[in-house]
Amino acid sequence: MIASSVTTPRTRSGLNRSARIIGFAVGAIVVYVVLLWLALQVVDGFAPERALPVAIQQTINALSIGAIYALIALGYTMVYGIIELINFAHGDVFMIGAFLAVVLTGGIFGQTGGVKDVPFLALLLLVALLFVMPLTGGLNVFIERVFYRPFRHASRLAPLITAVGVSFILQNLALLVAGSGDRAAPQIFPLDWQIPFGGAEISVLSIFIFALALVLMLLLQTFVNRTRLGRAMRATAQDQQAASLMGVDLNQTIALTFLLGGALAGAAGVVWGLRFGFVRQDLGFNAGLKAFTSAVLGGIGNISGAVLGGFIIGFIENFASSLGFSRWSEFLVFMVLTLVLIFRPTGILGQQLGDRA
């Protein structure tokens, strides 16, 4: 009885890893389309023949929202992985990124609406990303340096409270500068670029956002897995003490983690404005909560988990809004968080360890 419970290593399937991931992703998307299609049949006053195209259209939108959450969630999960701190200010770094994008495209370039000139649009987007990402990354590093580093060896409560304080400061600084209420964000990516599809229209912007996020995530994955600095990050996440004994510069590695997290949040901020057309000072709070839920759902500390969690949250939220319950989406996300924490506190891809001690 006892000897049999010792686990044997599972035999590996012949498929390689990326093929399996792509297969899983495609499968999940198809399942979602079918689910939504079935659900839409039930909604009152909805033409059944439009259900499938609309389901596909909504799925693309869900992917773009999920991509935004995933980009933010990556910052949460990397920081938690490395210093075990819930960086409450992270959502607000994203919000600052969204504001910076508005300042650049609207303020400096004077754009107000869609830019049909493709090369110019590409240039604008590139400039926006190159402008916002280093700034939010730098802001995140600054926050770590000034507010979190003094607490590196202190109790867990002190840095957590400080993080909440920093979040509050950022939010209120934005309030002070920009005032309360929605501020229009120039949607330089033309919204009327739509691919007509059997009674529904698929937004090119959504596809763009999804693709952009995918590229950034692949870059991150490559960086973390293939480079010396990435290796240092993984080592530090595993065991800070051992890593520093092996010659990893802790301060540099932690700063790098914050830089990457902040930059990704900045990219999310840029596309947020394109997608939703407004920015507001409390943006970071709501998006942050959802992104954090994504990170926990996927297994906090796990990079692939954050991405998976982000897309799941995107799907859940999209499902609610497609069926006309969008004002309950926060509630739904919170319920998901609760259930995950009850049944699988380490998340979907998280390791099951040490929850008893």
Added chain:
Amino acid sequence: MSAALGRLRMDGGWRDRLVRASEAHRSITILVVMSLVSSLLVVFPNFNVLQGPSGWYDAFANAGVFVLLAMGLNVVVGLAGLLDLGYAAFFAIGSYAYAYSNSPFSGLDLPFIPMLVIGAGIAALFGIALGAPTLRLRGDYLAIMTLGFGEIVPIVFLNLDKWTEGTNGIGGLYRPEALPILGEFTPISPFPYMIVSLIVVTLAMILLYRLHDSRIGRAWMAIREDELAAAANGINTVVTKLLAFALGATTSGFAGVFNASKLTIVSPDQFLFTVSFTVLAMVIIGGMGNIWGVAAGAFIVYMIQAVFLKQINTVVENLGLPAFDLGPIHVDLLQINFLNYQFLLYGFALVLMMLYRPEGLFPSRERRAELHADEEAGEGAEVVGAMGGVPGENVE
């Protein structure tokens, strides 16, 4: 009787003797001090400084609400070391409980004093419902769960407009019945509210100090110091934490009922994250873990916000700075209501406190020692699970 009794040095002196006597007869001391404070608060407004008596009494009554909230949150954050970021949710639940029991909306008119207890009890139930699944997990998950809960509760009250009247909230709540001696609760004379608020604060303080000095209070502090060691000494950490959490929720619900009966309207926007944050800032500023310190901190912070921050607008108007533009952003100081930026102030106060004076303005003895421990000697609290022995020990 008091746990702190012994911690005094044995060097005598009138001050030590006074402290020792006060700690041995805690409840009596609180009664004496609070009646002194009360008489001061009753007399002072009559000098008409800055505003008339009824303005002061009103401010004091509201301050009582925040003192109560801060003392309750202190049990959770200061004593048990759990970060609760959704404290306003329980405040909301208490408030709505009163709204349902005393309004034309529900058609009920239940007596005030029992409602204080019932509202607090309902908040406690919600506290348990939120705490039970989460408190088994690591501490930081509680922070995010409470943050989410604090966010969700106003949303639910907003969305269920059929039962809550949505954004407008439930208005026209009935005021408490007249009490003997104090007389009628009216909008013009907030004096009875202030007295009730003082009584409730005093009572809460006595009860919280009793818990603090008891077996339960010791267990809270033990968990805060070292959760694993606390478990290894027979403390059921989850139940003990849950008790702290539920007690915090109870206090918050209590304050909610009182506040609703005073405002006579409840609406979702009264219970946003800013309230939770303000109370947290009060606890930190006052000195986590120290009950009277937190109460004093909350009182001071509230008075600064309610009385002195109001004056800033007048000052800025007199400065007359011109408006200017930053890209698409238009800045005009005259258009800004500085009362809105009190939260920026709280944010900075909180962060600076944590960085430079984590024990707060009025620290408790244990807390001061703890928070400055790292500077004195890096106590390496190693993971127990680490294998092997002490390096370089004698092995035959």
Added chain:
Amino acid sequence: MTDVLHAVNVTKRFGGLLAVHDVEFTIPEGAIVSLIGPNGAGKTTFFNIIAGIYDPTAGEIRFRGKRMIARSRRAWLEPLLWVVPALAVALTTVLVGEAGASDIVIALGIFFTVIALMIVMVVGVARPPAYADFLTRFGVFRSARPNDMVVAGLGRTFQNIRLFANMSALDNVLVGMHSRLKATWLDALLSTPRDRREEAEARARAMQLLDLAGLRKRAHETAKNLPYGDQRRLEIARALASNPVLLLLDEPTAGMNPRETADLTKLIGRLRTELGLTILLIEHDMRVVMGISDRVTVLDHGERIAEGTPDEVRRDPKVIEAYLGTPAA
């Protein structure tokens, strides 16, 4: 002599590392048993399994004849059990509501759903013994937690002292007494006579324990300000406060000078003779081990390589090899 503790084929694996492998181990009542072995032999891991901090990968711990710790089984079922009764009530409410019941019935249904959910969740969190027995009926087994082991009669100290550093010595001992005190939060709020009596008694007994540990004069000092040797003894006093049957001491003389070590050895001997305790000792100092142990078990690389009286173990070639390395090495 009956066994206080019986470890049955305990194995613990951390990822790829086999920290404890198939260890069979008993502690007879009233004995002082020592567990020795080179660094990294798995002693502390084994100790932490007994104390309820880790679940073993395989095997089980029987404490005073009852199975207390083993790999948890069907743990996923437990949260389901919490939710199912509440869902049942909720579903009934919905059905009754659809059937056209009055608002009051529906309100009552919601109320009972919530209450049912709360009760099961709180019981699930508190985990009283009756609840554990209930769970076994569904084939759910969850190991005793550290605090359950204390209630069952186990006291322990830590290898690297883990006192409540900012509480006084007296308060530390009083915390140790926690599981034996009965005052509830309500007693404390109302300051009932029972609460006051119990508190006074607890204080008196805590002072006795401090006396035993030679710390009476330092009762009111903050724990972290005590000298090292005193901290070690305070930790023992705190462990004794729960009236344990079995006391686990994890390297109690680590970092002590010879005089302190000798004093502590004497104290451990007194614990057995005066308090009738059974003691499990992890120790590096062979003089201590050989001087007071009835029986010694040697672990190396997570496996038990020898067991017997101190003399037998001292002469065992395998033990000599484990400590000195093979002649070739």
